[in-house]
Amino acid sequence: MFGNHTFSVMLSQKFTCPPSTVWNSIHLLRLCIALLALSHIQTTVARNSILKESLASIQSKALAGDVHYQGALAIFHKFGEKGLAIDFIEAERWAKLAAQKQGSLGLCTLAALELERGNTERGRFLYDEAYLHSNLRSVVKHQDPIALFCMGMIEIDNPPRNFAKGIRQLSKSAEMGFATAQATLGMIYFSGIGVKKNPELAIKWCSRAAREKHPLGMFYLGMAYSIGDGVAQNDDYALRWIRAAADRQLTMAQLTFGMKLATGDGTEKNLELAVEWLGKAATRGKSPEAKLQLRRYENQLLRMRTPTAAYVPDDQEKSAIQLAQRQILKKDPPRENRFESPPVAPPKRIPSPPTPAPPTRMTDLTIDGTKDAALQGDLLATKNLGLKHYAAKDFKQARKWFEIAAIKNEPESLRYLGILYFMGQGVELDYKLAAQWFTKAVRAGDLESTRYLRIVKQFKQ
Numbered sequence: 001m002f003g004n005h006t007f008s009v010m011l012s013q014k015f016t017c018p019p020s021t022v023w024n025s026i027h028l029l030r031l032c033i034a035l036l037a038l039s040h041i042q043t044t045v046a047r048n049s050i051l052k053e054s055l056a057s058i059q060s061k062a063l064a065g066d067v068h069y070q071g072a073l074a075i076f077h078k079f080g081e082k083g084l085a086i087d088f089i090e091a092e093r094w095a096k097l098a099a100q101k102q103g104s105l106g107l108c109t110l111a112a113l114e115l116e117r118g119n120t121e122r123g124r125f126l127y128d129e130a131y132l133h134s135n136l137r138s139v140v141k142h143q144d145p146i147a148l149f150c151m152g153m154i155e156i157d158n159p160p161r162n163f164a165k166g167i168r169q170l171s172k173s174a175e176m177g178f179a180t181a182q183a184t185l186g187m188i189y190f191s192g193i194g195v196k197k198n199p200e201l202a203i204k205w206c207s208r209a210a211r212e213k214h215p216l217g218m219f220y221l222g223m224a225y226s227i228g229d230g231v232a233q234n235d236d237y238a239l240r241w242i243r244a245a246a247d248r249q250l251t252m253a254q255l256t257f258g259m260k261l262a263t264g265d266g267t268e269k270n271l272e273l274a275v276e277w278l279g280k281a282a283t284r285g286k287s288p289e290a291k292l293q294l295r296r297y298e299n300q301l302l303r304m305r306t307p308t309a310a311y312v313p314d315d316q317e318k319s320a321i322q323l324a325q326r327q328i329l330k331k332d333p334p335r336e337n338r339f340e341s342p343p344v345a346p347p348k349r350i351p352s353p354p355t356p357a358p359p360t361r362m363t364d365l366t367i368d369g370t371k372d373a374a375l376q377g378d379l380l381a382t383k384n385l386g387l388k389h390y391a392a393k394d395f396k397q398a399r400k401w402f403e404i405a406a407i408k409n410e411p412e413s414l415r416y417l418g419i420l421y422f423m424g425q426g427v428e429l430d431y432k433l434a435a436q437w438f439t440k441a442v443r444a445g446d447l448e449s450t451r452y453l454r455i456v457k458q459f460k461q
Contacts, residue, residue, distance in 0.1 A: 051145060051177050055082045062094060068139075071098035071105020072146055078109055079180040080215040086249040088113060102129075104136035108150035115157060127158040140169070148173040149181040156194065163194035174205060183209035183216035190220050190229070199230030210241065219245035219253040226266065235266030246277065251285025254278075255293070262297045271301045296445020299409060303379065379405055383413045390416060395426025406437075411446035414438075418449065422456055431456055 050058065050072055058076070061069040074095035080086045092113055098106025111126035130136050131154055139147040148169045155166030167188065173181035186206030189198040203224060209217025222241030225234045239260065245253035258277035261270045275297050281290035370388065373381035386401035399420055405413035418437030421430045435456045441449035 055084070058082070062097075067098050067101045067103035068105065070094050071103045071107075071109060074098060074106055074109040075146060075149075075180065078112065079183075080248050080250070081180055081212075083213060086215055086251075099126075102134045104130050104134035104139060105146060105150060107134055108136070108153065112153065112157075124158050127154050130154070131158075143172070143176070145173045145176040145178040145181070148176075149178055149184070152181070153184075161194075167195060174208075179209045179212040179214040179217060182206075182212075183214045183220065186217060186220050190224065199224070203230040213244075213248070215245040215248040215250040215253065218242075218248070219250055219256075222253075223256070239267055246280075249280075249284060251281050251287050251290070254281035254285060255287055255290045258290070258297075259293060262293070271297055271304065275301055292442070292445060292447065295443060296411065299411075299444060303408070374401065374404075379408050379410055383410050386413060386416065395420060399426055406440075409440070409444050411441050411444040411449075414441035414444055415446050415449045415452065418452060418456070422452065 050069070055076075058069055058073055062073045071094070074091045074093075076082050076084055077087045077094065078091035091109055095106040095109035095113070097103075099110055100106075107126050107130035111123045111130065114120075114123035114126060130150065136147055136151060140151045152166040152169035152173065155162045155169065167185070170181050170185050170188075174185050182205045186202045186204075186209060187193075188195055189205065190202035191197070202220070206217045206221040206224065210221045211217075218241045222238045222243075222245065224230050225232075225241065226238035227233065239257070242253050242257050242260070246257045254277050258274045258281060259265070260267055261277065262274035263269065275294065278290050278294040278297060281287045282294045370381050370385045374385045382401055382405040386398045386405060389395075389398035389401065399417065402413040402417050402420075406417055414437055418434045418441060419425070420427055421437060422434035423429070435453065438449045438453040438456060442453060
């Protein structure tokens with residue numbers, strides 16, 4: 001079987017073609033063209049079978065300088081194909097090697113990385129380079145599954161967008177067994193971005209990708225189980241799939257798993273483990289949302305580990321000794337739980353305490369009980385007391401308790417102090433001070449304050 005080299009040798013030879021042999025020369029030329037076409041088809045088939053090759057074989061060919069395999073390896077590292085964990089550094093390294101020789105897959109990988117970093121203009125430029133100045137279109141014509149995926153993403157992400165055409169190309173790639181295309185299709189049908197939402201198709205493609213241990217496929221399958229979309233809701237299955245994707249370094253899976261642990265959504269609440277996973281998403285994945293949530297739950301964890309000091313206001317009539325005794329008596333365990341000394345017999349007669357008069361209003365009881373806890377340093381009670389006064393439009397008292405809670409960096413109290421100054425409630429209206437309080441609240445992990453901060457900045461201009 002002749003290859004490209006054989007064909008070039010044959011063309012380089014000097015053939016003497018007398019008139020009587022012109023017909024034979026034409027046949028010879030046709031034969032050479034057929035052999036070249038056959039050689040090209042064999043190369044295309046070989047590249048189509050890249051999905052069936054072992055990772056070691058792909059890495060070996062990439063190291064040998066094959067541009068197509070270098071680009072493929074870049075995509076595999078970016079999305080977690082062939083059992084690889086997601087690794088943007090390795091993905092970029094191989095993509096740059098391929099892009100230096102105008103390798104289409106390398107250019108497309110670099111484009112996708114730039115888009116994820118928020119560098120939209122640079123990402124779209126690289127997609128244009130891949131489309132106009134590489135062999136991408138010719139490789140797509142020969143039904144290369146990875147090239148089909150790249151072309152589909154160009155149609156979807158690079159204006160003018162053509163979702164219908166992009167999804168057709170992704171579907172071809174997915175049918176050929178490319179797990180990244182399968183997971184991407186599942187994501188699109190799961191979210192309804194650019195197409196009508198279709199839970200059945202989403203589950204079909206995510207399941208196929210998840211069977212190949214593809215992080216994105218595992219994550220969206222876990223999310224489907226988490227909310228009961230296309231499958232019966234199942235927290236156990238949800239957490240297993242999301243955790244599996246998180247282990248493969250998918251940032252959004254790490255963030256989601258961390259938040260589930262932090263809030264106790266479908267699992268036992270575990271702040272220490274939550275902070276660990278949020279830290280991975282924030283540092284390795286560089287997720288701004290993960291950084292925000294990490295600060296929030298690190299503060300909560302710190303407050304749990306380091307009890308706050310009890311606040312004693314100036315109008316407190318009881319002495320410090322009395323307050324301390326009261327706290328100690330609250331923590332005194334029942335006698336039956338002590339084993340170092342025998343139980344003491346109860347007195348013969350226990351006088352009944354006088355029955356307190358019922359409160360005149362339920363709100364009085366609620367506020368008094370909350371105030372009592374707040375005076376003893378309960379941060380949650382302090383914030384709630386501020387909220388109760390705020391709801392009653394007693395803004396001066398609300399501000400007092402919010403400021404006490406703000407000393408301990410309580411996020412919601414910080415936000416409400418911003419609202420007081422933004423609205424001029426009980427204080428002189430001051431947009432600058434409002435922005436300062438909202439900024440502190442955001443840094444403490446209060447997501448709601450980001451909206452207020454954007455609004456108040458408009459008023460400051």
